[in-house]
Amino acid sequence: MILAWAPLAIHGVILLALMGGGLLMHQSGARSIGDPLHADLFVGILGLAVLVYFSAVRRVLHKVQPRRAVWLVLGVAVIMRVVLITNPLLLSSDIYRYVWDGRVQAAGINPYRYIPADPALTALRDQTIYPNINRRTYARTIYPPAAQVVFAIVGRISQTVIAMKLAMLACEAVAVICLLRLLAIARLPAERVLIYAWNPLVLWSFACDGHVDAIAVGLLAVALLCRAERRFGAAGAFLAGAVLAKFLPIVVAPAFLRGGAFWRPALAGLAVILVLYGLYISVGSHVLGFMGAYDREEGLNDGRGFWLLAGLAHVMPLPVGVSAIYVACVAAGLGLLSLAILRQRAQGVVADVTLxxxxxxxxxGCAMAALSPHYTWYFAWLALPSVIAPIPAVIWLSAAPVALYLDPDNSRFLWRSIVYVPAAALTLASLWRRRQRLPQALATSEGTRP
Structure with a gap:
């Protein structure tokens, strides 16, 4: 019996050891990891953790696990998160803005009204949170209303980094509970929750740095569960909440509208959007925060922020307007994919939740590959649907971007290619296998006809 548990347990122990090794790379007093050598070693350790994670994923997908293996999976996941949450921030300072926005709201002030350095907020400054806020001298908050509601709730309880981290882990807990229910509906082994719970990128993004994406993950998980249980209105409402926590989940809306379920989720989602923006609309257009300048700061307006266009820039000058053309092409591609999805029908509950x-x-996965952000935590949410539908390229994109904690050539193309080129190769391999299986499936169908 012990031998049956051993392979999965060994994977968990190795992941714990690698996580500890990553923490040891932090140099005391450094705002991030430390000097370039320690940063390189840190990313190397995370890369090894990703390989171990892929091996563990392969095992739970292709090997029958002992009964109650899910408790081992959950136990290791909890230990890793408890260790990380008690350690300092290593890779991002974004959480200081969350705490600040919560503090501002606790003082009865709209968080979109002022930049942190505005004299009107002088009384709220301290020596722990305020000095660490990024963009504090020129940028209003960029975080949308659903995220701001969470910041406000936490800010009225405790205006500390650890409290905000705990809030993000609570959202993760909601996501895991929903995933376990979705696995039961899909009649899949519960231990497959490992695909999310042991993902190194997820761990470092949420337990260590407390990124706001965890709110979107929790709300999207609830939305998926509601849709699987055919509670269409609730699914639309929670999906809208996920979108207003982190705008990216808007791209998955067609998956929720498939099969003719349109009006209830659409109207419920619209209502949630109107209500949440209504809470903060007193500042007018400033409710969009830093969004207007974000595209320029990230190089999206001239194309250099997109991986494919950054590569093209190595061989030729990018023409004016290339970014708009690229975005239009991506939108058209996603639109065609969405139309194909909307036309699908599933027979039975199991097929419906899987689809x-x-x-x-x-x-x-397609949207993230096309947008190709250089912030690693933007990819963490891809691990969520992969628990039920483990597509190799998407699982790769959910974990491999740990490499983007480094960017040695600072070109946004060559180094990032180690993430996107394998993703493209995995996608082509999957399409080839599907093409190879199609004639066999058709032959089988012909052979079974009376």
């Missing part, structure tokens, strides 16, 4: 998560994973 729902597969479509969500495909839409999310």
């Amino acid at each position: 729902l998560c597969r479509d969500t994973a495909v839409l999310a």
Whole structure:
């Protein structure tokens, strides 16, 4: 019996050891990891953790696990998160803005009204949160209303980094509970929750740095569960909440509207959007925060922020307007994919939930590959639908971007290619296998006809 548990347990122990090794790379007093050598070693350790994670994923997908293996999976996941949450921030300072926005709201002030450095907020400054806020001298908050509601709730309880981290882990807990229910509906082994719970990128993004994406993950998980249980209005409402926590989940909306379920989720989602923006609309257009300048700061307006266009810039000058053309092409491609998804029909509950998560994973994976952000935590949400629909390229994109914690050539193309080129190769391999299986499936169908 012990031998049956051993392989999965060994994977968990190795992941714990690698996580500890990553923490040891932090140099005391450094705002991030430390000097370039320690940063390189840190990313190397995370890369090894990703390989171990892929091996563990392969095992739970292709090997029958002992009964109650899910408790081992959950136990290791909890230990890793408890260790990380008690350690300092290593890779991002974004959480200081979350705490600040919560503090501002606790003082009865709209968080979109002022930049942190505005004299009107002088009384709220301290020596722990305020000095660490990024863009504090020129940028209003960029975080949308659903995220701001969470910040406000936490800010009225405790205006500390650890409290905000705990809030993000609570959202993760909601996501895991929903995933376990979705696995039961899909009649899949519960231990497959490992695909999310042991993902190194997920761990470091949420337990260590407390990124706001965890709110979107929790709300999207609830939305998926509601849609699987055919509670269409609730699914639309929670999906809208996920979108207003982190705008990216808007791309998966067609997966929720498939099969003729349109009006209830659409109207419920619209109502949630209107209500949440209504809470903060007193500042007028400033409710969009830093969004207007974000595209320029990230190089999206001239194309250099997109991986494919950054590569093209190595061989020729990018023409004016190339970014708009690229975005239009991506939107058209996603639109065609969405039309194909909307035309699908599923027979039975099991097929429906599997198709729902597969479509969500495909839409999310395609959108993230096309947008190619250089912030690693933007990819963490891809692990969520992969639990039910494990598409190799999407699972790769959910974990491999740990490499983007480094960017040695600073070109946004060559180094990032180690993430996107394998993703493209995995996609082509999957399409080839599907093409190879199609004639066999058709032959089988012909042979079974009376």
